[in-house]
Amino acid sequence: MTPPSREPEIVPDPAVLSPGRSGPADSPSVGGGRASRIGLRTFALGYLTLLLFVPVLLVFYKAFEDGLPNAWETVTSPEGLNAFWLTIVMVGVAVPINTVFGVACALVLVRQRFRGKALLNSAIDLPFAISPVVVGLSLIFVYGPRDGWVGPWLAEQGVRVIFTPVGMVIATLFVSLPFVVREVVPVLREIGDEQEQAARTLGASARQTFLRITLPAIRWGVTYGVVLAAARALGEFGAVAVVSGKISGVTETMPLLVAKEYETFNVAGAYAAALVLALLALAILLAMNLIERREEGA
Amino acid sequence: MSISVVDVTKRFGDFTALDGVSLEVPDGSLTALLGPSGSGKSTLLRVIAGLERPQGGRVVMNGRDVTDVPVQERGVGFCFQHYAAFKHQTVHGNIAFGLKIRKRPKDEIDARVAELLALVQLEGFADRYPAQLSGGQRQRMALARALAVEPEVLLLDEPFGALDATVRKQLRQWLRRLHDEVHVTTIFVTHDQEEAMDVAEQIVVMNHARIEQAGTPRQLYDEPANEFVMGFVGEVNRIGDQLVRPHDIEILLEPDGRAQEGQIERVAHLGFEVRVDLLLDDGRTLAVQTTSADAEQRELEAGQIVYLRPDRARRFSAQR
Amino acid sequence: MTSAPIAAPVPRRGAIPRLGGQALTRGLVVAYLSVLVLLPIAALVATSLDDGLGRFWDAVTIPQAVAALRLTVLVSLAVAAINAVAGTVIAWVLVRDEFPGKRVVNSLIDLPFAMPTIVAGLTLLALYGDNGVLGLSGVSFTKLGVALALLFVTLPFVIRAVQPTLIELDRDMEEAAASLGARPLTVFWRIVLPNLAPAIIAGATLAFARAVGEFGSLILISGNIPFETEVASVFIFSLIESGGINSAAAVSVVLLTISVAILFLFHLVSRWSVRHDAA
Numbered sequence: 001m002t003p004p005s006r007e008p009e010i011v012p013d014p015a016v017l018s019p020g021r022s023g024p025a026d027s028p029s030v031g032g033g034r035a036s037r038i039g040l041r042t043f044a045l046g047y048l049t050l051l052l053f054v055p056v057l058l059v060f061y062k063a064f065e066d067g068l069p070n071a072w073e074t075v076t077s078p079e080g081l082n083a084f085w086l087t088i089v090m091v092g093v094a095v096p097i098n099t100v101f102g103v104a105c106a107l108v109l110v111r112q113r114f115r116g117k118a119l120l121n122s123a124i125d126l127p128f129a130i131s132p133v134v135v136g137l138s139l140i141f142v143y144g145p146r147d148g149w150v151g152p153w154l155a156e157q158g159v160r161v162i163f164t165p166v167g168m169v170i171a172t173l174f175v176s177l178p179f180v181v182r183e184v185v186p187v188l189r190e191i192g193d194e195q196e197q198a199a200r201t202l203g204a205s206a207r208q209t210f211l212r213i214t215l216p217a218i219r220w221g222v223t224y225g226v227v228l229a230a231a232r233a234l235g236e237f238g239a240v241a242v243v244s245g246k247i248s249g250v251t252e253t254m255p256l257l258v259a260k261e262y263e264t265f266n267v268a269g270a271y272a273a274a275l276v277l278a279l280l281a282l283a284i285l286l287a288m289n290l291i292e293r294r295e296e297g298a
Numbered sequence: 299m300s301i302s303v304v305d306v307t308k309r310f311g312d313f314t315a316l317d318g319v320s321l322e323v324p325d326g327s328l329t330a331l332l333g334p335s336g337s338g339k340s341t342l343l344r345v346i347a348g349l350e351r352p353q354g355g356r357v358v359m360n361g362r363d364v365t366d367v368p369v370q371e372r373g374v375g376f377c378f379q380h381y382a383a384f385k386h387q388t389v390h391g392n393i394a395f396g397l398k399i400r401k402r403p404k405d406e407i408d409a410r411v412a413e414l415l416a417l418v419q420l421e422g423f424a425d426r427y428p429a430q431l432s433g434g435q436r437q438r439m440a441l442a443r444a445l446a447v448e449p450e451v452l453l454l455d456e457p458f459g460a461l462d463a464t465v466r467k468q469l470r471q472w473l474r475r476l477h478d479e480v481h482v483t484t485i486f487v488t489h490d491q492e493e494a495m496d497v498a499e500q501i502v503v504m505n506h507a508r509i510e511q512a513g514t515p516r517q518l519y520d521e522p523a524n525e526f527v528m529g530f531v532g533e534v535n536r537i538g539d540q541l542v543r544p545h546d547i548e549i550l551l552e553p554d555g556r557a558q559e560g561q562i563e564r565v566a567h568l569g570f571e572v573r574v575d576l577l578l579d580d581g582r583t584l585a586v587q588t589t590s591a592d593a594e595q596r597e598l599e600a601g602q603i604v605y606l607r608p609d610r611a612r613r614f615s616a617q618r
Numbered sequence: 619m620t621s622a623p624i625a626a627p628v629p630r631r632g633a634i635p636r637l638g639g640q641a642l643t644r645g646l647v648v649a650y651l652s653v654l655v656l657l658p659i660a661a662l663v664a665t666s667l668d669d670g671l672g673r674f675w676d677a678v679t680i681p682q683a684v685a686a687l688r689l690t691v692l693v694s695l696a697v698a699a700i701n702a703v704a705g706t707v708i709a710w711v712l713v714r715d716e717f718p719g720k721r722v723v724n725s726l727i728d729l730p731f732a733m734p735t736i737v738a739g740l741t742l743l744a745l746y747g748d749n750g751v752l753g754l755s756g757v758s759f760t761k762l763g764v765a766l767a768l769l770f771v772t773l774p775f776v777i778r779a780v781q782p783t784l785i786e787l788d789r790d791m792e793e794a795a796a797s798l799g800a801r802p803l804t805v806f807w808r809i810v811l812p813n814l815a816p817a818i819i820a821g822a823t824l825a826f827a828r829a830v831g832e833f834g835s836l837i838l839i840s841g842n843i844p845f846e847t848e849v850a851s852v853f854i855f856s857l858i859e860s861g862g863i864n865s866a867a868a869v870s871v872v873l874l875t876i877s878v879a880i881l882f883l884f885h886l887v888s889r890w891s892v893r894h895d896a897a
Contacts, residue, residue, distance in 0.1 A: 036802075037715060044711040045723070047704050051770055052729060055741040062744050105647045112640055120648065122885055126655055128824075129877035131831030133851045134870040137858060138658035141665045141867070149661050174654055194382035197349055198440075200369045201376040202396035202447060206639055212395075216386040228731065235734025237834030238851065242858060255736040255834065262740065262838060271744075274737045281732040288732065289725045 059278050062271040071272030074261065080273065082249050083257040086165065090240075090253060091233045094172040098229055102180025103222060107214075109181070110188040127177045135174050136242025143167060143243075163245035168253070171239035176229040183225030187218045224291050231284045235277065299360045299373075299450035299483050300325040301346060306355030308341055315341040316352065317507040323485060323500070325360075328477045330494035331487045332530070333504035339487045340379075340455055342504070346485065347453050348372045359451070372451075375444030375482075379456040381436045383428035389415075389439050390424040396447035414442040417476070434465040438472075445480065454486035458493065470497050491531050495519070503527050525614045535584045535608075542611040544587040549574065550605040551596060557605035560584060565598050574598060576606065659874070666867035677868035685845045686853035687872060693761065693849070694829035697768040702822040705776025706814065712777070713784045730773050735834025738770050743839050759841030764849060767835040772825035779821030783814055820887045827880040830873065 064071065074080055109121055127135070143161035144151045154161060161167040195217065199209040215222075237255040244251040246260065254277050262270035301323040308316040315338045323329050331339040344350040346357055348369035356365045364372055384392050393414055397407045415421050418438035428436055437457060444452060457473070458466040474497055477484055488494050494501050495515040502512040503526075511523040515531075522528035525541060534541045537558070550557055560576040563583070572593040574586045584606065588598075598604070666674055677683065712724050730738060746766060787810065795805045833851040840847040842856065850873050857866035 040707055041711050041715050041717060044708040048708065048723065052726065052773060055745045056729060058744040059737065059741050101650055104643050108644045108647050112644060114644065122881065123651055123655065125881055129827045129881040131833060131851045131873055133833050133854045134874055137854065137866055137870050138662040141661035142658045177654065194378050194380060195384055198378060198382035201347060201374060203370045203399045205370065208399060213384060231732045237734065237736045255734045258736045258740060259837060270740060274740050277734045277737045281729065281734065284732040285725065285729055288728055
């Protein structure tokens with residue numbers, strides 16, 4: 001016997017776990033009678049309605065309350081457009097980098113054995129646990145142009161990180177780091193390495209095996225991780241707020257714009273910008289559900 | 299291709315899977331590696347394939363030392379216990395995989411795949427995905443996939459382990475015939491002695507990381523090298539320090555000096571064969587095989603006192 | 619060797635020829651993680667101690683810091699507890715109950731994960747704020763408002779952890795218990811709940827971790843009133859804005875320690891739940 005070395009699996013980020021297939025509705029043994037079932041259902045739906053559904057609908061209502069033109073104006077002002085594009089840049093840079101890292105890291109965690117693996121496995125989750133504000137502050141201590149660890153040296157080379165989009169990208173990379181890893185690890189475990197071994201016995205090189213066997217097998221896990229990472233990159237506020245300096249039109253992303261508009265009493269503008277983000281969030285939600293369905297079908 | 303395994307040792311951490319194992323597999327033969335779980339048989343197969351690298355010893359194929367040759371270049375076909383089907387590819391895609399890696403022209407690939415589909419009787423399944431196949435069909439697809447690249451050695455790890463009894467028996471026959479047709483040197487791993495005896499020309503019995511005995515099914519059954527082999531390749535009774543097969547005990551109705559007395563506990567009719575369970579004076583139990591005609595003629599029944607005379611009992615000294 | 623499906627041994631170092639690529643990948647992964655994540659954390663911890671332990675201690679023990687940290691932990695605990703109960707009920711309803719629109723409801727559960735936190739805060743303000751639709755002007759700028767925002771952003775954790783466990787849960791067990799005379803409530807307490815416990819705890823732990831660090835959804839609704847609604851992350855942010863960067867570092871280290879402790883706890887729970895499942 002090979003010593004069973006299956007290490008305990010990290011409970012995957014719950015966001016992934018596929019949505020409820022329904023069990024038989026009427027269990028004679030549990031769930032009690034009809035009355036208690038309806039009671040539970042009422043509680044669940046009531047809770048969700050008050051906490052989730054109504055507030056979300058209200059964003060739409062509020063955005064249009066002061067008239068569509070006002071909202072449109074905020075979103076299409078140079079400031080608004082700039083924030084929009086900067087947000088897209090954040091996502092466009094951070095997500096691909098973390099995707100490559102995520103797949104590589106998942107392969108290392110699942111397919112390799114080495115000392116310190118448990119440590120690496122835990123370190124990956126740090127960005128999930130650390131407050132975004134703390135992330136931003138930590139980055140200042142590394143990249144701050146006066147007192148940071150490498151900031152002064154970088155400044156001499158003409159590279160400024162803090163209060164520039166570069167720092168914001170680094171902050172976004174930090175907070176969106178674990179998503180792809182955490183989605184791909186369970187999938188890799190699940191498929192095992194027999195298919196990869198089979199490919200090798202058939203003459204495939206390591207690269208061919210990865211491209212033709214491993215990657216297609218994990219593609220939905222990767223996609224799901226990408227969507228989650230994109231959602232986080234899109235909406236990141238705290239970490240980006242700390243390193244951005246909130247320079248209007250230069251280092252202001254959509255979430256920062258929402259906060260600024262609200263704090264400067266342009267409430268309608270805040271809701272309009274929020275609406276754009278909410279629509280993007282709905283698109284992401286839709287993508288998540290489509291992928292889940294694909295995964296179930298696969 | 300002939301294969302020699304010379305003094306191979308393989309450890310996983312503290313666990314020794316192969317302990318100085320040596321083995322000769324003649325060209326074109328059909329060999330079974332037989333043994334209980336954890337005996338090292340799958341590891342030996344994987345070492346031969348190049349999927350595991352031994353800490354000591356050599357693997358030689360056709361006189362060439364291949365110990366350091368990676369699996370991709372060994373020219374082996376390997377079938378995994380759970381098929382390792384490429385789930386995202388069709389049956390055609392699975393079988394063609396090795397040929398595509400070798401960048402063969404499309405026409406040639408298609409022709410070869412069609413040929414193999416016929417060989418494994420999966421014509422008409424080319425466009426299905428593995429999920430749409432039964433276990434037996436998946437196993438045949440995996441075989442075709444391994445055969446596509448014309449390996450010189452075919453290695454099968456518990457090829458029928460995950461299948462139900464009927465399909466298992468069919469596939470056994472089929473593997474036998476396939477071997478007669480393509481004549482590729484074949485080694486398969488099994489823990490089922492009946493399967494090994496039924497299919498293989500040569501059986502290698504393994505236990506505790508070592509080879510206990512290698513030989514033809516007949517040799518193993520009739521001339522087992524030790525108690526383990528005797529017990530593993532067939533049923534045995536123990537009488538004192540002797541071992542005897544159930545069909546090598548004669549049931550007498552009358553006492554005869556040396557015969558041991560026993561009482562019949564149960565007579566089980568298994569078709570042509572009848573198994574008689576007996577209780578001896580000293581409280582031990584014994585099973586005897588006889589034919590149904592014999593049992594009927596002598597009216598053997600539960601409760602009856604009979605006398606037993608072992609024939610061809612064996613005594614093994616110096617057990618490991 | 620074995621007939622177990624997991625038999626294929628994970629290749630050890632040197633087990634398979636040509637490990638160069640593997641070692642290189644591993645090196646790059648560790649290097650990236652070190653530069654991106656570990657280096658900044660090290661910088662934070664080092665800087666917080668720049669002025670000595672005494673200053674560090676002073677920074678984290680001023681009343682405003684203590685109040686913020688206390689509020690953070692207490693509200694997060696309450697939020698985790700509410701999530702444990704409500705999340706389990708919602709998961710139960712989504713798995714075992716049938717009603718029209720269930721699929722849609724199920725899809726919307728993930729909305730807080732997809733929604734930028736600042737939008738979440740604004741959203742709740744729209745409902746519970748001063749000019750809120752419900753006219754509950756007593757909510758925003760109170761501890762209740764903080765708790766509501768945290769409940770919103772942490773909603774999916776327990777639900778998404780419990781759902782799959784509940785789906786996998788062997789109905790035979792419940793039926794066996796019922797056949798032995800257990801009433802529905804007994805079946806739930808003695809059979810279902812113990813089996814869901816690891817998932818509930820894991821989900822609640824994640825929710826707690828998220829709540830402790832949450833910032834974006836609170837900046838608008840909490841009103842950031844010191845000693846009243848100011849949580850640790852918001853306090854740190856205001857320290858940064860007002861130039862008290864070293865004090866901010868000290869408080870951050872405390873918050874970081876709490877986060878790492880939770881993470882450690884989460885890994886322990888995960889391990890335990892794996893063993894639980896294997897049994």
